[in-house]
Amino acid sequence: MSPRPSPSPSSPVALVTGAGTGLGKSLALALAGDGFTIAIHYRSSREAALETQATIVSQGGVAELFQADLATEAAALKMAALLKTRFGRLDVLINNAGVYQDRLGLSLSEAEWFEGLHSTVTQTFFTTRALLPLLRADGLKRIINIGDSSADRPGARDLAWSYHIGKTGVWMLTRSLAVSEAPHGIAVNMVSPGFLENSLGHLPLEEVPAGRLGSFQDVYRAVRFLALDAPSYLSGSNLVVSGGWNLR
Numbered sequence: 001m002s003p004r005p006s007p008s009p010s011s012p013v014a015l016v017t018g019a020g021t022g023l024g025k026s027l028a029l030a031l032a033g034d035g036f037t038i039a040i041h042y043r044s045s046r047e048a049a050l051e052t053q054a055t056i057v058s059q060g061g062v063a064e065l066f067q068a069d070l071a072t073e074a075a076a077l078k079m080a081a082l083l084k085t086r087f088g089r090l091d092v093l094i095n096n097a098g099v100y101q102d103r104l105g106l107s108l109s110e111a112e113w114f115e116g117l118h119s120t121v122t123q124t125f126f127t128t129r130a131l132l133p134l135l136r137a138d139g140l141k142r143i144i145n146i147g148d149s150s151a152d153r154p155g156a157r158d159l160a161w162s163y164h165i166g167k168t169g170v171w172m173l174t175r176s177l178a179v180s181e182a183p184h185g186i187a188v189n190m191v192s193p194g195f196l197e198n199s200l201g202h203l204p205l206e207e208v209p210a211g212r213l214g215s216f217q218d219v220y221r222a223v224r225f226l227a228l229d230a231p232s233y234l235s236g237s238n239l240v241v242s243g244g245w246n247l248r
Contacts, residue, residue, distance in 0.1 A: 011062065012140055013087045014227070015039040017070060017127060018097030020048035022198055023146070026216035027094060027223060028052055032061035034224065036092070039083055041066045043097070070097065071118035076130035084134055091139035092227050093131055095124040095170070096146040098163065102201060105161035116162025121169030128177060136184045142227050143181070145174050146219075147192035149242040159201075167192075171238060178236030187235040191222045194242025203245075210243025 014031045018024040020042040029052065032038050038056055040063055042049035049065050056063040064086055068075040083090060099119040101112045108116070124145055135141055148167035150157075157164045171190060178188040195203045196214045205211055222239045240247070 011035065011037045012091040013037045013039060013083075013089050014092040014094060015041060015066075015083065015090060015131070016094045016096055017041040017123070018043070019052055020045035023193070023196065023216055023219060024094075024096040025052045027096060027220055028063070029055060030217075030220045030224070031092075031094075031227070032056040032059065032063060034228070037061075037087065038063040039066055039087065039090075040064065041068060041070070041079070041097070043067070043069050070123040070127045073126045073130070076123075076126040079127075080130040080134065083131070089137065089139055090131055090134040092142045092144065093128065093135060094144045094146065094223065095127060097123055098146070098167065100163045101160045104159060105157065108160075108162060113162045116160060116164075117166045117169075120163060120166030121173060122166075124170050124173055128173070132181070132184075132186075135186055136181075140227065141184070141186040141232065143174075143177065143186060143188040144223055144226050145170050145188075145190045147171055147174070147190040147238060149192045149194040149240050149246040151190070151192055152238050152240075174238070175236050182235060185232060187226070187230065187232045189226045189230070189235060190238045191219060191226065192238055192240045192242070193219050194240070194245040208243050208245045210245075212243065214241060214243060 014036040016028045019028040019040040028038050053063045066079050068079040070076050099115050151167045151171040174190040222241050
């Protein structure tokens with residue numbers, strides 16, 4: 001059984017979707033280090049999510065697990081209700097989860113096609129809508145969506161078509177939510193990584209103007225800025241963290 005945290009009433013709460021592994025785990029750990037109580041969402045990676053939680057708790061932080069398939073509205077609403085019961089607030093929502101299929105576009109199976117869409121844009125929509133009542137209350141009021149470095153300039157792709165289409169949809173959702181939630185004081189922005197240290201496939205470094213792959217810390221610095229330092233008037237923006245890659 002996972003340990004039960006004891007959140008401080010004054011501690012801001014951040015939910016990170018897909019926080020068991022990879023970038024999501026890194027974001028959750030970094031936010032905990034900055035004093036956030038962390039809601040760790042996972043779909044199927046329970047053991048990995050438990051490891052994320054254990055690391056945060058061992059470092060004196062507070063974290064709790066929330067399992068859900070957020071591609072369904074019922075699951076998103078259930079998670080929102082559980083989060084409200086447990087923490088009573090939500091300050092920052094980070095929609096990070098997404099499944100990348102390392103397969104040629106025309107080779108995607110029906111299940112893989114829908115997985116790429118539902119794990120990105122569908123999940124972002126249902127999760128955000130379910131949590132808006134909590135986000136509209138007092139607090140930091142931040143929604144940060146994790147996109148893709150080419151999301152704002154769609155072009156031809158070789159692999160993972162539905163994933164890339166879904167991330168482009170997340171950019172449209174980001175802009176649309178920025179307009180709808182501005183009257184409620186919620187800033188909605190996107191951070192779009194390029195080729196990261198854990199990305200599938202191989203990218204020659206000469207194709208990256210910065211001469212190196214991106215790190216999780218590079219992405220977190222952008223996320224942290226939007227979560228803690230950026231004015232609430234900054235909304236509907238996309239911070240591309242790619243070292244210049246994918247911009248041509």
